[in-house]
Amino acid sequence: MTANRSVDRDKSAGEHVQAGNGRHDDLDALTGLGRALAAAGEIPGAVEAFHKAILILLDAAMFPQAKRLIDEARSSGVDHPAFDDYKEAVDSAPVFFGFQGTHAPERQVYMSAAVHMLGTAGRPISILEIGTYMGASMITWARAIERFSGGIGEIYCLDPWDGADSAQYDDHMAEDIQSGLAYRVFQNATRFVGDGIKVTELRGFSDDILPTLAGMTFDIIYVDGCHLHPEVLNDLRSADALLSIGGFMCGDDLEVQLHELDRELVEANARNDFVLVDGGGGLGFHPGVTLGVGTFFGPVSAFGGFWIMRKTAEGYRPVQMRGKGLLPYHWPQEFVEQARRAVVDAGLLHEIL
Numbered sequence: 478m479t480a481n482r483s484v485d486r487d488k489s490a491g492e493h494v495q496a497g498n499g500r501h502d503d504l505d506a507l508t509g510l511g512r513a514l515a516a517a518g519e520i521p522g523a524v525e526a527f528h529k530a531i532l533i534l535l536d537a538a539m540f541p542q543a544k545r546l547i548d549e550a551r552s553s554g555v556d557h558p559a560f561d562d563y564k565e566a567v568d569s570a571p572v573f574f575g576f577q578g579t580h581a582p583e584r585q586v587y588m589s590a591a592v593h594m595l596g597t598a599g600r601p602i603s604i605l606e607i608g609t610y611m612g613a614s615m616i617t618w619a620r621a622i623e624r625f626s627g628g629i630g631e632i633y634c635l636d637p638w639d640g641a642d643s644a645q646y647d648d649h650m651a652e653d654i655q656s657g658l659a660y661r662v663f664q665n666a667t668r669f670v671g672d673g674i675k676v677t678e679l680r681g682f683s684d685d686i687l688p689t690l691a692g693m694t695f696d697i698i699y700v701d702g703c704h705l706h707p708e709v710l711n712d713l714r715s716a717d718a719l720l721s722i723g724g725f726m727c728g729d730d731l732e733v734q735l736h737e738l739d740r741e742l743v744e745a746n747a748r749n750d751f752v753l754v755d756g757g758g759g760l761g762f763h764p765g766v767t768l769g770v771g772t773f774f775g776p777v778s779a780f781g782g783f784w785i786m787r788k789t790a791e792g793y794r795p796v797q798m799r800g801k802g803l804l805p806y807h808w809p810q811e812f813v814e815q816a817r818r819a820v821v822d823a824g825l826l827h828e829i830l
């Protein structure tokens with residue numbers, strides 16, 4: 478079944494939120510003020526200060542931090558009816574961290590850097606994501622649009638959110654998709670997207686949906702759906718027809734490239750989601766991604782599993798990672814630090830925000 482509609486965002490949790498970026502000074506000041514007023518027994522003022530600080534955190538998709546501040550406010554006797562409205566959103570947000578936390582968080586920095594490098598400030602950017610799951614990568618795109626692309630853009634999220642083809646997932650992912658949890662968390666995550674960003678849900682399998690997009694073009698297409706072969710290759714071929722000249726094709730889970738492996742071994746595992754490399758000291762890879770990307774492009778620019786190529790009139794060109802990237806503040810602090818270390822150690826980005 479195919480559904481194509483804009484997500485009906487329930488903005489009750491963040492209606493009056495201003496742009497979250499660059500507001501850390503306000504955040505510190507408001508949090509300090511809230512604490513001081515609470516300690517002095519000035520509860521109405523404390524409520525207002527804590528509430529404003531919490532809205533800044535929610536707006537920046539810093540869910541764990543927002544949750545902590547709500548708990549702190551309440552434990553110091555400061556409460557607001559709106560805190561209950563935020564609770565559902567904030568409580569469910571960490572569900573996707575549990576999954577994503579096992580994944581290299583630095584990839585989110587590179588994704589946001591792609592938006593920065595594209596430099597579409599002044600015109601709306603259009604991103605197509607094949608494979609959205611719980612929406613963590615959607616939030617990364619949204620934050621990058623807010624920060625680097627004038628806050629105006631569209632994100633098309635393509636996913637069946639259907640467990641019919643669950644052989645390709647690990648157990649907990651299959652369970653989260655089958656139970657509908659992944660879809661619910663995604664819908665919840667859309668509440669944290671700025672008003673200038675339109676999120677369009679494309680519910681279905683890429684084979685069915687991508688042909689229906691003929692005539693549209695996108696600035697970035699992120700390929701992170703089915704990881705098996707030939708599905709990845711098919712996605713790349715279909716996506717190629719939808720990508721603008723100058724745009725980026727990119728994706729996840731390219732731990733090892735085809736030219737670095739024995740092609741026969743990769744082909745023999747083309748229907749396995751993930752395999753360990755013999756003697757690789759625990760190194761594993763996704764054969765379908767390796768095979769699809771290697772067959773379509775040959776070697777690509779890859780950064781810790783995130784791969785990216787720029788489309789030109791003369792074909793695809795490698796991409797040098799430069800410019801600014803955003804740390805994934807919508808993930809727990811330990812992963813934010815892990816991402817910071819990874820990109821700083823690799824010397825890949827000039828500036829990380």
Ligand SMILES: C[S@@+](CC[C@H](N)C(=O)[O-])C[C@H]1O[C@@H](n2cnc3c(N)ncnc32)[C@H](O)[C@@H]1O
Pocket residue numbers: 577607608609610611612613614615635636637638639642654659681682683684701702703704708
């Ligand atoms: C690895 S997850 C995506 C993770 C997400 N991009 C993120 O980083 O948060 C893969 C997703 O692809 C979806 N998927 C699987 N087969 C698909 C297909 N044929 N077409 C589109 N999406 C598919 C699954 O439902 C799953 O949600």
